[in-house]
Amino acid sequence: MSSATVTSSEPGVLASAQYGKDLVRVLRVVRDGKFHHVVEYNVCVLLEGDIASSYTQADNSVVVATDSMKNITYYLAKVSPHILHPEHFALHLGTHIVSKYAHIHRAFVDVEQLRWSRIPIASDTVEGQTAPHPHAFWRDGGEKRIVKVEVDASAGKDKLVGRVSAGLVDLLVLKSTGSAFTGFVRDEYTTLTEVDDRIFSTSVDLSYTFAPISLAAPADDKNLAFDVPKELAEGDKGGVWDADKVSERARTATLDIFAKDESASVQATLYKMGQRVIAENAGVQSVSYKLPNKHYVPVDMRYLGVDNLTLAQAEVFVPLTAPSGLIAATIARK
Structure with missing residues (x-):
């Protein structure tokens, strides 16, 4: 790709820019013995920083690939101890990204959590009573929990x-x-x-x-x-x-x-x-x-x-x- 340069003849200026990866779908199973927890997230990650040259000069050297953002999201979903708590997971993800990349100053992480509830099953010991199944779930309606996080490193890492x-x-x-x-x-x-x-x-x-x-x-x-x-x-x-x-x-x-x-x-x-x-x-x-x-x-x-x-x-x-x-x-x- 030929490089583009900013010239005085250009009528506009890049006023703001952010980019990232949307609709990263994650299902995480956390096993606590026979008792399992599940969360399902749709994640969007957007970045801001010293990235103007990728727009104005076709300079990809400042671009953290959106595919990398997807991979980071999956990796944090695996290793983060906060995965069951969407606000804390989003803060963890954003903090990792702005700390890892010196030229990235803000990370915006949106998490949409789908609602999974445990299936109630009849008690084996008490007639007429139910108990939540340890690892079986049902989609409890269309309601979604939403989280929007900004991690701002513009004042310093x-x-x-x-x-x-x-x-x-x-x-x-x-x-x-x-x-x-x-x-x-x-x-x-x-x-x-x-x-x-x-x-x-x-x-x-x-x-x-x-x-x-x-x-x-x-x-x-x-x-x-x-x-x-x-x-x-x-x-x-x-x-x-x-x-x-x-x-x-x-x-x-x-x-x-x-x-x-x-x-x-x-x-x-x-x-x-x-x-x-x-x-x-x-x-x-x-x-x-x-x-x-x-x-x-x-x-x-x-x-x-x-x-x-x-x-x-x-x-x-x-x-x-x-x-x-x-x-x-x-x-x-x-």
Whole structure:
């Protein structure tokens, strides 16, 4: 390939650049005797650094091949003691990359975790009771846990900063009552009728952002060391090092508020969800939700002389996929 050079006649300048490997699919089995753990991840790794010449001068000497990023991801999946914890694994992966390559200053690692749950099986000793199978799993719906990590070495390889957000997507929920929508603006464009009771359904997209953390540079020759505190300090509770519990609490809060709230609107319910996540997790700085309406419209059966439209009689509905409302907000810690 002939080399390209920057000349004064070029009308543009390279303002930013990053590249990497997307959709690296990983299934990891961790064996603890007869009791096995599994995680399945979709991983994306993007890098920033002194790579401009690869764009402007066709200089591949600064390119860490995206295939190498894939191989690093698989290797870390094999050797990292943090593989079962997606936030910590992503921090480990990003820290290794920025520490290994002198010219790479930022690594962005996104992890999407698919939901595998243990199959409950009948107890051999107690009738009517079940227990989780030690090594058999089922795909527990389409919900996914998501993690987005940036490891920033721009201030120096000994001054690493980790920025982490996490959450979940595609958590589909529905309740058949306990939701109203009244008192909204009415003008010449309004055709929507007010309702005191309706089906409320949405696909939850939740993300929360932790306070930035300082990361220790690896002390070993291969830049593979990465330590997570074994005991949480008081200030770490609800933060990055407590990420699994934060994930559990955020999911529980979302489902609990959704189910129990006598919803005046999606907006009002969303706000209560975010407030609870903030209140229960000291290390979370902000919470964002996107809640698309999943509309269910009662079928008009008046042509048959059947009432399926009044609130007390509406029992058969047709799902509508589009268009749909989309309610979004971010709640930040004071």
